[in-house]
Amino acid sequence: MVTTDVGGQRLALLPQKAAWWPAQHALLVADAHLGKAVSFRRLGVPVPEATTGETLSRLTGLVEQHGARRIVFLGDFLHSVHAHAASTLEALARWRERHADLHLTLVRGNHDAHAGDPPAWARIDVVDEPLRLGGLALCHHPVARDDDYVLAGHLHPGIVLGGRPHDHVRLPCFWFGERVGVLPAFGAFTGLKTIRPASGERVFAVADHAVVPVPARPSAAQEVG
Numbered sequence: 001m002v003t004t005d006v007g008g009q010r011l012a013l014l015p016q017k018a019a020w021w022p023a024q025h026a027l028l029v030a031d032a033h034l035g036k037a038v039s040f041r042r043l044g045v046p047v048p049e050a051t052t053g054e055t056l057s058r059l060t061g062l063v064e065q066h067g068a069r070r071i072v073f074l075g076d077f078l079h080s081v082h083a084h085a086a087s088t089l090e091a092l093a094r095w096r097e098r099h100a101d102l103h104l105t106l107v108r109g110n111h112d113a114h115a116g117d118p119p120a121w122a123r124i125d126v127v128d129e130p131l132r133l134g135g136l137a138l139c140h141h142p143v144a145r146d147d148d149y150v151l152a153g154h155l156h157p158g159i160v161l162g163g164r165p166h167d168h169v170r171l172p173c174f175w176f177g178e179r180v181g182v183l184p185a186f187g188a189f190t191g192l193k194t195i196r197p198a199s200g201e202r203v204f205a206v207a208d209h210a211v212v213p214v215p216a217r218p219s220a221a222q223e224v225g
Contacts, residue, residue: 002204002211006181007136007149013174013204013211016058017184019151020066024134027062030074030153033111033187035088052088054188056095063099071102072131074153074183075109075140077118089119096122107131109140109154144179156185158192159205159214170194173214174204 001012001020011028012020019028034052062068078088104124106112117126130137130145137145142152157175162168172184175195184206185192197203203214 002213004176004202004204006151006176009135014062015206015209015211016062017172017186017206018062019174019183020062020068021134025067025069026133027059027066027068027071028074028138028151028183029059029071029186030140030183031076031109031156031185031187031190032073033076033185033190034078034092035085035115052091052188055186056091058186058188060095060098063102069101069103071104072133072138073104073106073124074138074151075107075129076111076153077106077109077124078112078115092118092122105131107138107140112140142180142182150180151183152180153183153185155182155193155195156190157182158184158194159197159203160194161205161214169207171205171207173206174211176202 001014003010003012009021009023012022014020021028032055034055059071063071104122106118106124106126107129108126118124129139129141130148130150132138132148135148137148137150139150139152140154142150142154144150157173158170159173160168160170170192172192173195174184175182175197177198178200205212205214
């Protein structure tokens, strides 16, 4: 992991595509998209199985590794109304029982508006953006505000490394501008939107179980997946 100052707060950027906020004993997780695979299968699209279980398992590993007391989800917790399928909710219920003492907060995102709030038994505090905590404005949409530094999700940011068309790699990334920072999508079944950072913005790529600072902006931008 890499530690960095974000809006006056010290965060650890994790290769599992989340951020650890030691001062708040909190994990920050964007775009979990639980139930996305089952939502696609309901539409007849063949997609991978068990992605919700994989996502929740990574969450468990981070909670246990860091001794987290809280998780703040920066929007898009459930992918769609179809994410309320029995298989997804059963997996979530088992996970919640295992982590009964965790304080969970969801800052509503655009997918949450369609999927609806998580079931009451999940004991997740659900709020509209921004959630102001410790000097940061925790949001889903990466839109600058007049006061606190915004930390958000929504974009599923990725970075292209390598200059030639057939000699490059696309990687998820953390992206920090002057007033807004964006976390990578945490979910196991999510795409990427490749970004083109401006001069002075900081980017940290996630690759091979490591977080790596990107020293220079890429020469081109494109959308992926």
